[in-house]
Amino acid sequence: MLRALLGLVLGAGVLSGTVMAATPSPVEQPHKSWAQVLMQTEQRISQNLVTEADRTRFAAEQARANGILAGAPVVDGLYRSDRLMSDFGSTEMQLGVRLPLRRFGQSDAWRSLAEQSALNARTRTEANRLVLLGELRQMAWGWRQAEVELATAKERNRIMQRDLAAVTKQFKHGEAAEVDRMSVESRALAVQEAVTAAQMQLDTIQTRWQQLTGTRQLPIDLGQVTSTEQALLNNPELNTPDGLLAQQPLLRQMASEVGMSTARIEAERAAGAGAPEIGLGVKRDRGDRGIPYDNSLQLTLSIPFGGQKYRDPALAEMAQQRAMAQVALIKNTQQILGEVMALRQRIAAWPSRLAQLDRRAALSEKTLALKQKALRLGELDWTSLLVFERDTAEARLQARLAHIAYRADQSSLKQTLGLMPAAE
Numbered sequence: 413m414l415r416a417l418l419g420l421v422l423g424a425g426v427l428s429g430t431v432m433a434a435t436p437s438p439v440e441q442p443h444k445s446w447a448q449v450l451m452q453t454e455q456r457i458s459q460n461l462v463t464e465a466d467r468t469r470f471a472a473e474q475a476r477a478n479g480i481l482a483g484a485p486v487v488d489g490l491y492r493s494d495r496l497m498s499d500f501g502s503t504e505m506q507l508g509v510r511l512p513l514r515r516f517g518q519s520d521a522w523r524s525l526a527e528q529s530a531l532n533a534r535t536r537t538e539a540n541r542l543v544l545l546g547e548l549r550q551m552a553w554g555w556r557q558a559e560v561e562l563a564t565a566k567e568r569n570r571i572m573q574r575d576l577a578a579v580t581k582q583f584k585h586g587e588a589a590e591v592d593r594m595s596v597e598s599r600a601l602a603v604q605e606a607v608t609a610a611q612m613q614l615d616t617i618q619t620r621w622q623q624l625t626g627t628r629q630l631p632i633d634l635g636q637v638t639s640t641e642q643a644l645l646n647n648p649e650l651n652t653p654d655g656l657l658a659q660q661p662l663l664r665q666m667a668s669e670v671g672m673s674t675a676r677i678e679a680e681r682a683a684g685a686g687a688p689e690i691g692l693g694v695k696r697d698r699g700d701r702g703i704p705y706d707n708s709l710q711l712t713l714s715i716p717f718g719g720q721k722y723r724d725p726a727l728a729e730m731a732q733q734r735a736m737a738q739v740a741l742i743k744n745t746q747q748i749l750g751e752v753m754a755l756r757q758r759i760a761a762w763p764s765r766l767a768q769l770d771r772r773a774a775l776s777e778k779t780l781a782l783k784q785k786a787l788r789l790g791e792l793d794w795t796s797l798l799v800f801e802r803d804t805a806e807a808r809l810q811a812r813l814a815h816i817a818y819r820a821d822q823s824s825l826k827q828t829l830g831l832m833p834a835a836e
Contacts, residue, residue: 446631446833450545453625459540466533473529477522482687483512500701508693508710521675521682528668528675535668538661538832546827551621552630553820558614560816564809565603565610571805572600575798633833635819641831650829651752653745660748660830666741673734680727686716748828755825762818769811776800776807 444452454460488508494501576596583593622628637645649655657663691712698705783800786792 444627444629444631445633449548449625449627449631450541450833452627453544453548454541456624456626459544462540463533463537466536470526470530470533473522473526477519477526481512482514482518486510488693495701502697502699504695504697506693506695508691510689510691512687512689514687515682515684518682521679525675525679528671532668532672535661535665539665542661542830542832545832548625549823549827551617552634553816553823555614555617555621555630556816557813558610558617560809560812562607562610562614564805565607567805568802569603569607571798571801572603576600578798635823637822638834640834641826644829644831645825651749653749656749656752657745662830663741663745663748666737666744670734670737670741673730673737677727677730677734680723680730685719685723688716689714751828752825755821755828759821759825762821766814766818769814773807773811776804780804
């Protein structure tokens with residue numbers, strides 16, 4: 413009777429669409445949200461080091477753009493004497509400084525490069541967070557699936573152990589052959605191995621999760637879709653390249669790389685053949701010993717010209733890198749759009765499939781309850797009942813895994829569209 417009530421309770425859980433967990437464990441009481449788990453994980457792996465490096469890079473480029481010169485000043489010094497072998501001869505001393513000047517438009521090009529660097533830093537941070545979140549999402553749903561598989565394996569093991577006990581009893585009374593008992597024992601050992609494998613799989617995922625996140629608990633909002641997220645999921649603009657590009661952090665980061673390549677090309681073009689230099693110096697010399705020194709002030713101007721053929725290879729390489737980044741952006745945009753459409757189709761098809769699997773599990777539960785009643789009335793033997801119990805366990809597993817897969821697909825759609833958990 414207790415077994416029949418247990419079967420009806422399990423069937424009701426499948427019909428309600430809830431994912432029934434495995435044996436009670438500490439991980440069944442999560443208390444942290446996705447945003448908290450993600451922030452804690454970022455701190456554990458020191459992902460902020462990349463952000464700090466990007467900020468340092470932006471500060472350096474911004475300081476260069478706000479400067480005056482095109483490069484570091486150059487100090488020139490000269491001392492010449494003809495008095496190497498005697499006390500007679502001329503002497504010359506010279507000291508000067510050269511200041512590299514910026515070309516027209518070079519300051520604006522460097523400012524644009526600094527602004528693009530800041531944008532690149534922001535998009536890289538968002539993209540790195542999305543990639544990390546994707547790893548955590550995949551691990552979390554693997555955890556849920558492992559729990560269901562372990563619970564089902566334990567249920568099958570219970571059935572097989574009772575099956576083995578029944579056939580052993582029949583063998584002792586001469587109602588079953590030795591080969592039948594050995595066959596059932598072999599299947600029981602295989603089921604026990606499945607329990608061990610399922611437990612190892614769950615333990616492995618839990619260990620990996622704890623090592624990465626620092627907690628043994630899954631997020632409390634795992635599988636939940638907020639109203640804001642639902643509005644974004646239903647937004648038709650996300651089915652277009654432009655709308656997806658405005659939302660998806662990975663694509664935004666790739667687009668910023670294209671912009672970065674363009675900014676580098678403009679900065680290289682603005683640099684021209686080289687920086688003009690203005691020089692200021694003083695000179696002191698005399699013709700021979702005893703002659704008074706002559707002091708003079710020097711002003712020089714150096715203007716490089718030509719040299720285009722020496723700059724073309726660098727510009728061509730930058731243009732090539734930009735073209736490759738543009739092609740990669742277009743390709744990945746189309747691929748992600750294809751994944752989004754495929755996930756939407758799968759999610760749309762899930763409700764009818766879940767209804768069928770739930771109905772099958774419910775019918776199996778009802779059939780099992782009737783067969784258990786027939787057993788108590790002596791109208792059915794244990795061997796026949798065990799077949800129905802195995803079929804019911806399989807139907808439960810398929811329904812539970814389907815509900816997990818449905819919610820995992822919803823999570824995958826959020827991941828593909830680049831939806832991040834709300835900050836707290």
